Amino acid sequence: MKQFVLYYRVSTRRQGDSGLGLDAQRRDIELYLNTYAEVPFEVLGEFQDVKSGKDDDRPEFWKAVDLAEKTGATLVVAKLDRLSRDVETIAHILKRKKLNFVVASMPHADKFQLHIYAALAEQEREFISLRTKQALAPMKGTGKLGGNRGNIDKLNEAARQTADAYAMKLMDTIEPLRQAGRTLQQIADTLNKTGVKTARGGKWYPSTVKNVLARSG
DSSP: EEEEEEEEEESSSSHHHTTTHHHHHHHHHHHHHHHSOOSSSSEEEEEEEETTTOOOOOOOHHHHHHHHHTTTTTEEEEEEGGTSSSSHHHHHHHHHHEEEETTTTTTOOHHHHHHHHHHHHHHHHHHHHHHHHHHHGGGGGTOOOOHHHHHHHHHHHHHHHHHHHHHHHHHHHHHHHHEEEEEEEEHHHHHHHOOOOTTTSOOOOOHHOOOOHHHHH
């Protein structure tokens, strides 16, 4: 019989007390178990931490890992960021040979694909932060953005710079796929499946992958 250990993480005590975020995680994990798990199955335990995604001190998580490794059960989380928002931490967890692991929202993803997703998600967060800072820079000390041409040019230049920066960060993932012989369409499909958006927040197509390659060239 297939066995599972379930893990949930909410970011604040308020979320933990109210169930905000927790209900959605339970829903996704239940959907995974009812749709993809072999029947019959057994849930050996459920664990929950109220911790930030940047905080690696999560005692309930390590209890869940310990139980999964000792029993050979599969550890299930709703989304990859419920483990951590730090790609190095996720990579360390994925390297544990005794740990069977699945993300409910990405039921067919293997450890290699999950590592790619973690790296791309971190890059996307860095890009969004950079884009926000550069977009707000013209407003600093003015109380408003203003509508003159100078500010528009600054915003356009900021957008170009952030797009270039985003392209360079994505190359750490796109280039190995390209060298492995993947087509532009296959690379676009991989990015879409892992939930990473383009610089404008849209889906990936062969043309947008080509544009990233051109920007980084």
